[in-house]
Amino acid sequence: MVQKLEEVHKDFLKEIASIGAGNTSTLLSKLTGKEVTTTISTFEMVSPKNISTIVSASKRLVVVQYASIGGELGGTILLVFPREKALSLLDLLRKREPGTTEWLSAEDQDLLKRVSRSLVVCYLNAIQGFLNARLQPSELRIFSTFGETITDLIDLTLKKRTKRVFYLNTKLSIKPNIGGEFFFLLDESLSSFLIEKAAKMLAR
Amino acid sequence: MKKVLIVDDSAFMRMLLKEKLSNIRQVSILEAANGKQAIEIIKKQKPDLVLLDIILPDINGEIVLSNIRKAGIKSKVIFVTAVGQKPVIERCRKFDISGYILKPFDDTKITELIKNTFNMP
Numbered sequence: 001m002v003q004k005l006e007e008v009h010k011d012f013l014k015e016i017a018s019i020g021a022g023n024t025s026t027l028l029s030k031l032t033g034k035e036v037t038t039t040i041s042t043f044e045m046v047s048p049k050n051i052s053t054i055v056s057a058s059k060r061l062v063v064v065q066y067a068s069i070g071g072e073l074g075g076t077i078l079l080v081f082p083r084e085k086a087l088s089l090l091d092l093l094r095k096r097e098p099g100t101t102e103w104l105s106a107e108d109q110d111l112l113k114r115v116s117r118s119l120v121v122c123y124l125n126a127i128q129g130f131l132n133a134r135l136q137p138s139e140l141r142i143f144s145t146f147g148e149t150i151t152d153l154i155d156l157t158l159k160k161r162t163k164r165v166f167y168l169n170t171k172l173s174i175k176p177n178i179g180g181e182f183f184f185l186l187d188e189s190l191s192s193f194l195i196e197k198a199a200k201m202l203a204r
Numbered sequence: 205m206k207k208v209l210i211v212d213d214s215a216f217m218r219m220l221l222k223e224k225l226s227n228i229r230q231v232s233i234l235e236a237a238n239g240k241q242a243i244e245i246i247k248k249q250k251p252d253l254v255l256l257d258i259i260l261p262d263i264n265g266e267i268v269l270s271n272i273r274k275a276g277i278k279s280k281v282i283f284v285t286a287v288g289q290k291p292v293i294e295r296c297r298k299f300d301i302s303g304y305i306l307k308p309f310d311d312t313k314i315t316e317l318i319k320n321t322f323n324m325p
Binding site: 014 | 213220286292306
């Protein structure tokens with residue numbers, strides 16, 4: 001059943017995303033030895049058909065880590081790096097001079113896959129801890145694409161399930177030019193679960 | 205009565221922390237949703253304790269802390285944040301803080317830390 005969310009519930013959702021991203025920033029900082037900045041998380045309710053446009057807004061090549069989530073909190077998580085930022089991240093992870101990595105070799109893709117998988121798992125673990133809820137991510141998949149493949153997959157996954165989605169976005173960045181974004185998409189049908197969860201947490 | 209200021213942009217998180225504080229007697233609660241508002245309240249009200257988030261919409265919690273210390277305000281400060289990066293924690297510790305709690309936090313741990321900060325049984 002879809003229940004209307006009050007402001008406090010939207011705020012609750014933003015806090016979920018902030019906790020996920022905050023914990024992820026700590027892990028990314030450990031992995032790179034650099035300080036990681038996160039933005040305030042944003043919340044919107046959007047139609048699934050608009051998600052692919054939002055994710056691939058720039059139409060630039062992006063590197064994406066994707067997982068659909070089952071368990072009590074069904075949804076989709078994406079970690080998106082514009083290609084040039086992913087290459088800069090690889091320079092940092094491989095301790096290369098900035099600007100050295102110009103294309104994604106098989107080894108680089110593998111490293112990026114492992115790092116982004118750890119970041120997504122960290123994000124989800126933090127949320128699990130906050131909500132005391134079960135989250136079961138599917139096998140994580142990495143894409144290096146102009147957007148079409150990933151957006152087709154998002155469309156397919158989301159359209160099957162819901163008319164609108166709760167869309168949460170948080171950006172991570174490392175100075176001067178590394179950055180990525182988390183997109184956490186939750187089915188609107190979870191509104192009752194979320195409202196109940198928020199109430200329980202406040203009453204504990 | 206001890207005055208506690210909760211600084212967090214999330215109304216939900218402020219409600220949650222208020223709920224945890226309600227288990228502690230003799231505490232009155234103030235709230236701020238951003239850094240500038242926090243500095244203003246701290247300067248006027250001189251709370252005994254500030255529960256401070258790092259990521260705020262205007263100025264971050266570190267700047268709030270440095271600002272109030274520069275103003276000579278000795279309110280106790282506990283950071284309550286999802287940011288656990290070592291350089292950030294180290295910078296904050298230089299300003300004499302009473303604790304650094306990571307979100308998601310353990311209910312008992314945060315209550316105990318606040319009580320210890322106030323030397324309450």
